[in-house]
Amino acid sequence: MYDFPLTGAQRKKLRGIGQTLEPVLKLGKSGITREFLLELQRALNAHELIKVRLLEKDRDVRAELCEQIADEGRCVCVGAVGGTALFFRRQEAKAKQRVEI
Template identity: 45%
Template sequence: MSLTNTQKKQYRLIGHSLNPVVTVAGNGLTEPVLTEMDRALEDHELVKIRYSIVDRDVRNELIAETSKILKCEIVQTIGKVALFYRASLEQNPKLSNLLR
């Protein structure tokens, strides 16, 4: 599942007004954090996640690892915030950031 440039542009526009729903702290990608990220992606499809990691290389590795584990696309990264997209199995118009 690869996003086209047009889709990424549209998702970045939507993501601009979103707030981060999960914060990854110094403990890294623990099981509860991954569970919450998975739930957020399933409900909202497009989510921002904040990585409170000072080291840039470690932060970028965690972002790539998150994408691999949760099978989602990285739409954009700016500083400590990453925007992820994963299509939901059942879209809920009340929860999806794409349909609101």
């Protein structure tokens, strides 16, 4: 599991930045596949903060999917509203860090 604790203020700032983002990935009926996780890694390496569209209708299932994506993708779920979730993973190298929190 990715352990990067965020304060409430940091989450709030990331959600504010995330409002202007378009979804980078869509999670459809096939669920979390190896290909989805590879694309998730590429997107997080490139952007640090990404938006994912979840096509699941059930609220409880979406919450479980967010938790599973965060665990398997080694990232933090910053927030989820409706069918859209925001994920963050800090870059190790300071030079590659794009999001200021």
